[in-house]
Amino acid sequence: MKINSHNEWDKLKEVIVGNGESQAALIFPKDRKYSEDEMKNIIGLAKEAYPQKLTDEINEDLEELCNVLREFGCKVLRPNNEDINKMFSTPNFTAIGNNLFNMRDLHLVVGNTVIESPSPSMHRYFEPTGLNDIWYDYFKSGFQWIGAPKSRLVGDYRIPFFEGGIRYSRLTEDEILFDAAAVLRMGRDLLYLVSSTGNYLGAKWLSSILGEEYRVHTTEGIYRSSHIDSTAIALRPGLILLNQYRVDEKNCPQVLRQWDTTYFNDVAPFPSETLEFQEKVRSRIAKELKNRYGVDTNIWDTASEWMGMNIFSLDPETVIADKRQTALIKVLEKYKLTVIPVSVRHSYLMGGLHCNMLDTVRESKLESYFD
Numbered sequence: 001m002k003i004n005s006h007n008e009w010d011k012l013k014e015v016i017v018g019n020g021e022s023q024a025a026l027i028f029p030k031d032r033k034y035s036e037d038e039m040k041n042i043i044g045l046a047k048e049a050y051p052q053k054l055t056d057e058i059n060e061d062l063e064e065l066c067n068v069l070r071e072f073g074c075k076v077l078r079p080n081n082e083d084i085n086k087m088f089s090t091p092n093f094t095a096i097g098n099n100l101f102n103m104r105d106l107h108l109v110v111g112n113t114v115i116e117s118p119s120p121s122m123h124r125y126f127e128p129t130g131l132n133d134i135w136y137d138y139f140k141s142g143f144q145w146i147g148a149p150k151s152r153l154v155g156d157y158r159i160p161f162f163e164g165g166i167r168y169s170r171l172t173e174d175e176i177l178f179d180a181a182a183v184l185r186m187g188r189d190l191l192y193l194v195s196s197t198g199n200y201l202g203a204k205w206l207s208s209i210l211g212e213e214y215r216v217h218t219t220e221g222i223y224r225s226s227h228i229d230s231t232a233i234a235l236r237p238g239l240i241l242l243n244q245y246r247v248d249e250k251n252c253p254q255v256l257r258q259w260d261t262t263y264f265n266d267v268a269p270f271p272s273e274t275l276e277f278q279e280k281v282r283s284r285i286a287k288e289l290k291n292r293y294g295v296d297t298n299i300w301d302t303a304s305e306w307m308g309m310n311i312f313s314l315d316p317e318t319v320i321a322d323k324r325q326t327a328l329i330k331v332l333e334k335y336k337l338t339v340i341p342v343s344v345r346h347s348y349l350m351g352g353l354h355c356n357m358l359d360t361v362r363e364s365k366l367e368s369y370f371d
Contacts, residue, residue, distance in 0.1 A: 004364055005109045005111070005359045005361060005362045006187055006362070006364040007185050007187050007362075007364060008313055009314040010364035011363040012072070012313075012359055013075065013361040014075040014076075014361035015069060015074055015077070015358065015361075016103045016131065016360060017062060017066055017069070017077070017078060017357055018100055018102060018351075018356045020059040020062055020099070020350075021055060022055065022098060022101065023050050023096075023098065023099075024046040024098065024285065024286075025046075025095070025123035025297055025298040025299075026042065026095060028093070028295055029294045034293070042289065044094075048281070048285055049237060049285050053145050054277075057345050061346070065320070068150055068320060071267075074314075077204075079130040079133075083098040083129070084127065085097060088125070090125065090152075090153075093153060095122045096123065098127075100130045101350050101355075103131070104229075104355055105179050106119055106128050106181075109197060110210060110214070111144075111364075112142075113210075114129045114144070115180065115206070116148060116180075118149060118175075119150055119197070121197075121298070123298065125150075128147075148178075149205075151175040157174060158171060166224075168191050168196060169196045170196060170199075172199070173201045175201065176205045177199050177202050178203050181226075181227035181355060182194075182197050182228055183206070184234055185234075186234050186369055187213050187366060187367045188215060189215050189255055190204065190215070191228065191232065191253055191256070192218050193219055193220075195225060195226060196224065203218045217254070217255045221251040222243075222283070230303075230304065230309050231247060233311060235313065235335070236317075237367075238259050238260055238314075240256050240261050241309070241331075242261050242262070242263050243263075243306055245265060247263070255370055258370050259369075261360075264327075264328060266310055267308045267327070267328065268322075268324045268327070269305055270302070270348055274346070282299045282300075285297075286299050298321075302348040303347065303348045307348055307352045308352070309325065310352025311332075311352075311353055314340075316340045317337060319337055321340070321342075322344040323343060330362065
């Protein structure tokens, strides 16, 4: 089939689901050299952050998810993670990647176009190549394949700030920087979250690429940290699910005010074992990597509890959700949605359902849902 996906809800036909094999991402200081023994210790620590039991459980949940998708009639594609944990260098930094779990993060599908986004995360610089086999296969039928300008990621391109006692960062406007998961697709209208994973220059570039047929709306006040899909979920035309902890009637993006909004505030808490593993294992590893070896990593923190809101639509009447989120499931069912509950034991360490899947083909056509 040809790539074709204009929104978040039309009937799904083909989808890419990520892989669970992982290790901590590593970003090395530019001028420091490491001995063979030091590198062995560093890689060992990176792998310790993702023990085999964790990886096995992640992959078990992914297989359950893939079976649900296939039973729905979807073709399931998987990335090639052969090179993800190999060291690479650019003229400006050296790093090792993390995993190929979150398929949506760096690829934006808009109709018959796939846009590879320029992530502000150094360790993700070459991550998109893990999907190249899939894109080349799709390319036989034809689609527009666009890569954003490669960023240098030099200097202080992240500026830290505190809000409500929480440390965030914002991106400078020196380079085009954004993750594809900062974008919510609603036909001709796309909502772009300006945050630590997307700057205004990225929105301007995206608008220039898509042209006058699309409207890119920016919003900054609803979430300071990362991607939009733990804050706003488009369920079907006219219905939007919003994170009440972050969004209210005052800061709700103007484009969404034309739709019925349901504000959700009862997300299930972190599993206690996740917090214990983070505190006793991953935080210790992150500190040792930094203090002993000067190496930065991505395992300092877990995702927020709102990752539980990260659901995925199979069609306008059917969604997949984390089975732990019983309150959310009741809200969705109130709107006559059929909910398929699945196990997502480690979303707080890895990413949620919407993050993990990239819909490449839906029974979809380009429409305008707003005035």
